[in-house]
Amino acid sequence: MVDATGKTALITGGNRGIGFAIAQGLLAKGYRVIVTSRSIDDANQAAKRLNGTVIPLELDVSDDRSIEQAVQTLTAQNIHQLEVLINNAGVYPDSHTDVLTISRDLLNVAINTNTFGVIKMVQAFLPLLEAAPKARVINVSSSMGALDGLTTTAPSYCLSKLALNGATIMLDQSLRTKGITVNAMCPGWVKTDMGGSSAPRTPEQGADTAIWLATESPEGESGQFWRDRKVIEF
Secondary structure: OOOOOOOEEEEOOOOOHHHHHHHHHHHHOOOEEEEEEOOHHHHHHHHHHOOOOEEEEEOOOOOHHHHHHHHHHHHHOOOOOOOEEEEOOOOOOOOOOOOOOOOHHHHHHHHHHHHHHHHHHHHHHHHHHHOOOOOEEEEEOOHHHOOOOOOOOOHHHHHHHHHHHHHHHHHHHHHHHHOOEEEEEOOOOEOOOOOOOOOOEOHHHHHHHHHHHHHOOOOOOOOOEEEOOEEEOO
């Protein structure tokens, strides 16, 4: 077990699915975990199901005011340092549409949450990340955002994850000199509310690489795209 005494990790969308499995994994390694959800009730319910030091927090990554309020709430609780930020929250609004029929509104929903929300999270929590030695940021992306994984039947999701991969590269370029590593990872097709019941992977399998990147991956590895603990092509 990794001795993570005193280390804190924040997971967006940590109340269910892959985010919940990531929370379980980090708690098992001794981290204090902040579990966020758009609903504080959902965050509280998740906290009750987890074993360890868990802080439930209301946070909507598509709303800048919600993100800023979350920072203020944690600061008021004397949390001034963050070793790990896992940007897991995301949406998949592409049912019954393709690139020729999708509306601008749906495109906006996906990229605002899946891409712009991640950038704003890093901006808002940067003082807490800078306060920690060798902090780590992990962005939960998808192989559907890789150049060879794009599909016309999931346009907003694919484009938002493609942009998230680009944001990961840019954030790495900006934060590497501060000693903060930034990586993207693909959990695979996971049996969750988003992935559906036909998915072959469990949430625990999907969470494994994110947990590894947060705790054990080599410190110099940054600005890359990972799956199953191996680098893959953007």
